Amino acid sequence: MNPQAQPPTDDAQGALAELYRPDSLHIRIFIYISFVLLAVGGVFGTLQALDKMKVDLYRFLPGTLQLYYTGLTAHGVLLALLFTGTFIIGFLSLALVHGLRRPLADRGLAWATLAVAVTGALALLVTIFRNDATVLFTFYAPLQAHPGFYAGLVLVALATWMAALNAWITWRAWKREHPGERTPLMAFAVLATWAMWVLASAGLAVALLVYLLPWSIGQAEQVNPLLTRALFWFTGHPLVYFWLLPAYVSWYTMLPAQVGGRLFSESLARLVFVLFVVLATPTGLHHMYVDPGVPHGFKLLHGVMTYAVIFPSLVTAFTVVASVEEGARRRGGRGYVLWLLALPWLSNPSVAGQLLAMLIFATGGITGLINSSLNMNLIVHNTLWVVGHLHTQVAGAVTLTFMAVSYWLVPLLSGRELWGRKWAVLQVWTWFFGTAVMARGMHWMGLASAPRRTFLTYARYAELFGEWQWGGVLTAAGGVLMTVSGALFLFIMLRTALGRTAAQPLTVPEARPLLEPRGLPRWLDRISPWFALGAVLAAAAWLPSLLRMAAHYPTVQGFQLW
Amino acid sequence: MDIDRYERMWIVLSAAVLISLMLALTYSIYGLDIRLIGDAGQVDPASVTLRPPFDKPGVYMEGPGRYRVVMVARAWSFQPAEVRVPAGADVTFQVTSLDVIHGFRIPYTTINQMIVPGQVSEISYRFDEPGEHVLFCHEYCGVGHHVMEGRIIVEPASAATD
Numbered sequence: 001m002n003p004q005a006q007p008p009t010d011d012a013q014g015a016l017a018e019l020y021r022p023d024s025l026h027i028r029i030f031i032y033i034s035f036v037l038l039a040v041g042g043v044f045g046t047l048q049a050l051d052k053m054k055v056d057l058y059r060f061l062p063g064t065l066q067l068y069y070t071g072l073t074a075h076g077v078l079l080a081l082l083f084t085g086t087f088i089i090g091f092l093s094l095a096l097v098h099g100l101r102r103p104l105a106d107r108g109l110a111w112a113t114l115a116v117a118v119t120g121a122l123a124l125l126v127t128i129f130r131n132d133a134t135v136l137f138t139f140y141a142p143l144q145a146h147p148g149f150y151a152g153l154v155l156v157a158l159a160t161w162m163a164a165l166n167a168w169i170t171w172r173a174w175k176r177e178h179p180g181e182r183t184p185l186m187a188f189a190v191l192a193t194w195a196m197w198v199l200a201s202a203g204l205a206v207a208l209l210v211y212l213l214p215w216s217i218g219q220a221e222q223v224n225p226l227l228t229r230a231l232f233w234f235t236g237h238p239l240v241y242f243w244l245l246p247a248y249v250s251w252y253t254m255l256p257a258q259v260g261g262r263l264f265s266e267s268l269a270r271l272v273f274v275l276f277v278v279l280a281t282p283t284g285l286h287h288m289y290v291d292p293g294v295p296h297g298f299k300l301l302h303g304v305m306t307y308a309v310i311f312p313s314l315v316t317a318f319t320v321v322a323s324v325e326e327g328a329r330r331r332g333g334r335g336y337v338l339w340l341l342a343l344p345w346l347s348n349p350s351v352a353g354q355l356l357a358m359l360i361f362a363t364g365g366i367t368g369l370i371n372s373s374l375n376m377n378l379i380v381h382n383t384l385w386v387v388g389h390l391h392t393q394v395a396g397a398v399t400l401t402f403m404a405v406s407y408w409l410v411p412l413l414s415g416r417e418l419w420g421r422k423w424a425v426l427q428v429w430t431w432f433f434g435t436a437v438m439a440r441g442m443h444w445m446g447l448a449s450a451p452r453r454t455f456l457t458y459a460r461y462a463e464l465f466g467e468w469q470w471g472g473v474l475t476a477a478g479g480v481l482m483t484v485s486g487a488l489f490l491f492i493m494l495r496t497a498l499g500r501t502a503a504q505p506l507t508v509p510e511a512r513p514l515l516e517p518r519g520l521p522r523w524l525d526r527i528s529p530w531f532a533l534g535a536v537l538a539a540a541a542w543l544p545s546l547l548r549m550a551a552h553y554p555t556v557q558g559f560q561l562w
Numbered sequence: 563m564d565i566d567r568y569e570r571m572w573i574v575l576s577a578a579v580l581i582s583l584m585l586a587l588t589y590s591i592y593g594l595d596i597r598l599i600g601d602a603g604q605v606d607p608a609s610v611t612l613r614p615p616f617d618k619p620g621v622y623m624e625g626p627g628r629y630r631v632v633m634v635a636r637a638w639s640f641q642p643a644e645v646r647v648p649a650g651a652d653v654t655f656q657v658t659s660l661d662v663i664h665g666f667r668i669p670y671t672t673i674n675q676m677i678v679p680g681q682v683s684e685i686s687y688r689f690d691e692p693g694e695h696v697l698f699c700h701e702y703c704g705v706g707h708h709v710m711e712g713r714i715i716v717e718p719a720s721a722a723t724d
Contacts, residue, residue: 069705136702140663142679143704225663226678265569289598290674292681296600300591304584314576318569373587375596378672382665382700449669451700459708461696465669519564554680556607559662561637561704 010504017505020412022103023093026110028413030090031406033118034083035493038399041078042486044071049438049479052384052445053472054457064131068455069562074128076137080239080394082121085156087402088246089113089163091409092190095249096167098508099187102177105170113162120155123148134562136453138232139212141223144558147216154208157201164194182525185266186253186510192273193245195531196238199538200281203234215558222555226293230549233284234542241280241309243394245273247401251320251354254405256511258351259343261327264319266513270524272319275312277527278534282541283309286372290381293553298545299374305541306372313365320358326514349424353404356432360396360439364389367443382453384475385446388439395482396435403489404428410496412506419495423488430485438478444471599675602684605658610634616658621645629653635677636660638706640697644713647689651719654686665700668714676701689716 047057051068058066065071093110097103104110127133132146139145139153171183171191183191207228215223252269256262263269285302288294325339333342345352367389370376380386411418418424446452448467456462456472523529565573590596610616615632619641622630629651634641636659647653657666657677664677668687675683689695699710 067705069702069707072702134705140701143662224680226681229663229678265566268565268569288676291676292599292678292683293601293604296591296598299598300588303587307580307584307587311576311580314580315573318572322566322569369583373583374598375587375590378598378674381674382667449667451665451667451698453702453707454700455708459698459711461698461711464696515564552604554604554606556661556679559637559704561662561706 013505013507016098016507019101019103020094020097022107023097023110024413026107026114027090027093029114030086030093030117031409031413032497033121034087034090034402035490037078037083037086037121038486039490041075041083042483044075045079046479046483047071048075049482050476051455051457052441052450052475052479053469054462055476056457064129067131067134067562069136070128070131070134072453073134073136074125077124077128080137081153081156082124084243084394084398084402085160086117086121088242089117089160091246091402091405092167092193092249093163094409094413094508095246095253096170096187096190098510099184099190099253100170100174101184102170102174104166105173106166109162109166109169113159113166116155116162117159120152120159123152123155127152131562138236140232141212141215141225141228142556142558144216144223144560147213150208150213150216153204154213157204157208160197160201164198167191167194182520185263185269185513186249186508188270188525188527189245189249189253189273191527192277192530193242193249195527196245196277196280196534197242199277199531199534200238200242201235202538203231203284203542204236207231207235222557224549224553224555226291226553227546227549229291230285230288230294230542230546233287234281234538234546235284237284237287237306238280240393241276243398245276247354247357247398248272248316250401250405251316251358252323253511254509255320255351255354256323256327257509258348258354258408259324259327260330261323261325261511262514263511264322264326264514267520267524268315268319270520272312272315274524274527274530276309277530278537279305279309279312281534281538283372285541285545286374286377289374289377293549294545298541301541303372303374305537307369310365310369317362323511323514324355346425347421349421349428350404350407352425353407353428353431354401356428357397357400357404360392360400360432360435363436363439364392364397367392380446382451383446384442384450384452384471387452388442388446391435391442392439396432396439400428400431400435403431406489406493408506408509410493411502412508414497415502415505416496416499417502418492419499420492424492427485427488427492430481430488434478434481434483434485436478438475438482441471441474441476441478444474599683599685602656602682604680605682607658607660607679610658610660615656621647624654627651631655633657634660635664635666635699635710637662637704638699638710640699640710640712642712644715645697646715646717648719649689649692649716652686652688654684657683662703663701664703664710666697667700668695668697671695673697674700689714692716692718 127146127149133149135143283306328339328342333339659677659679695714697712
């Protein structure tokens with residue numbers, strides 16, 4: 001019944017290694033590509049962090065790399081869209097294969113997904129570094145990029161849908177092979193993540209295919225700036241949950257096993273994932289609280305919905321911590337708080353990295369509540385505070401989790417032993433402190449009104465704000481520490497990939513539930529009804545505003561101002 | 563579905579906190595009347611500088627202690643670049659963009675809004691103390707984004723009339 005009921009034997013390990021083999025190569029390529037993207041995108045992050053203390057290293061770079069806003073576009077596109085996207089496709093594919101104990105149903109589709117993703121990424125890189133698309137990763141019209149930029153975005157989005165489709169047909173095949181059985185939790189979590197993303201990415205699809213791409217190739221003369229901006233945020237906010245849910249897949253279904261514990265509650269884990277499918281999309285207008293032409297009531301509605309989507313994360317705080325605590329007690333942990341010391345903070349980089357990621361995620365949750373409050377948002381909107389918040393979530397919670405996962409994932413995929421475990425522990429701690437210090441600096445500057453997305457070294461008004469100075473120093477110091485840590489991560493991955501062959505094949509860690517969920521209701525084994533409910537809520541929250549914008553709001557011509 | 567007793571308590575507490583926060587938010591909007599920028603009408607971006615009010619950007623006195631500042635934002639300046647208003651007056655900014663999306667921020671005030679071509683951003687504020695404020699663009703608008711700024715000079719109440 002439960003394949004993990006006994007500790008895996010050598011035979012079981014061998015069987016799992018056979019299970020992964022057919023899909024292991026394309027998954028490995030996705031993961032390695034994500035590391036290259038992380039390296040390139042990260043370099044620009046360093047330069048931007050140094051700009052916040054008025055150090056300009058761009059002068060020393062050749063060609064278009066000298067341009068601050070081109071680098072900023074590259075940083076956002078490479079890290080927020082491409083690094084996350086490629087890592088997630090690879091990681092979720094493996095989690096699905098392991099969860100269902102069956103290979104992907106369509107391997108041709110999996111390779112096609114890779115080809116489409118790489119083509120899209122290349123189109124984006126070429127247009128950005130030729131300075132044809134300095135529009136930042138939000139590409140707000142009427143700033144008009146080269147058509148290749150929008151085409152690249154379409155292809156990258158298409159790759160995510162192809163991966164989602166493959167997950168779905170694999171699950172359908174599993175259902176036929178296992179009539180009446182409950183979908184295993186790990187696979188259920190993966191499918192819910194894809195369902196959430198498919199629903200959420202509808203806005204981006206309409207923005208690109210109906211408006212931006214035709215406009216960039218001259219099929220349409222003009223574009224509706226407010227409508228395309230709203231469609232961007234339809235997808236742009238739940239995009240954060242698309243980064244986050246794969247981390248949740250690890251925290252819920254893998255991490256407890258890594259600390260020797262069990263998942264505290266499988267029912268609540270399932271509830272959390274389906275709540276994201278329902279609640280993730282009707283939230284994005286909170287990025288447009290101070291936009292003209294957006295009715296007040298809808299701003300408030302999206303604010304309230306954003307608070308609602310905090311709820312599954314609060315449940316996560318209990319379930320995941322309780323699961324980890326159970327593991328810590330089995331390792332000999334005692335007391336109300338001291339059990340924390342029984343966790344492998346200094347010996348297991350994969351566990352330590354994920355625990356630190358959760359810690360920083362909690363702080364980002366609180367700043368997120370502040371951002372989504374209509375009134376407090378007036379103080380922080382478009383300041384570096386928001387950038388600090390984003391980095392606690394993406395660089396802190398998500399990327400640190402992905403790094404921590406890589407410490408078992410890459411050895412598993414490559415069949416090599418992890419190189420430099422002690423260095424890896426140092427790496428996750430330095431990344432944690434680097435992110436925390438940088439985010440602290442950004443929050444500080446943002447509360448003192450420092451704008452985001454601005455080449456501050458050359459902003460004359462920056463001289464009027466002495467209070468930005470120390471925040472700038474912290475931002476730069478944290479950024480440099482992250483650079484060192486990121487370089488260390490990539491070095492460890494490289495040494496591992498080229499290193500010694502592992503004696504034994506590795507398997508995906510999989511947490512058993514603490515109690516067998518006998519009473520698990522059927523509605524927690526379904527995704528389509530939740531998807532339908534999410535679609536209804538998204539339509540109710542978005543369509544009135546979007547239709548009004550499309551019908552009545554003025555359109556304008558495009559501009560290239562770089 | 564079995565839920566652990568402590569977890570049930572945690573869930574109830576979480577929901578209670580979030581619902582209180584939602585109610586507080588709603589109260590701040592409808593009870594305390596904290597208003598965000600809303601829908602102040604649309605303009606045709608192609609001809610906006612030919613028609614009132616944006617054909618003549620500037621500071622207009624609308625009545626005793628009431629001023630209207632008509633402003634256009636474009637890459638990479640605000641027009642007028644310098645605004646003089648008396649302390650204690652109610653000032654309404656009426657701003658639109660002639661090209662791309664811009665931002666409109668006066669630090670240490672609640673003036674923080676987006677300027678979107680085709681839309682009018684309208685926001686009111688009272689500067690209580692005389693002094694000089696900087697106004698800058700806080701949305702990326704091209705390579706000169708970081709030099710896009712203006713000044714708000716708040717004069718002692720008696721001195722300013724012109």
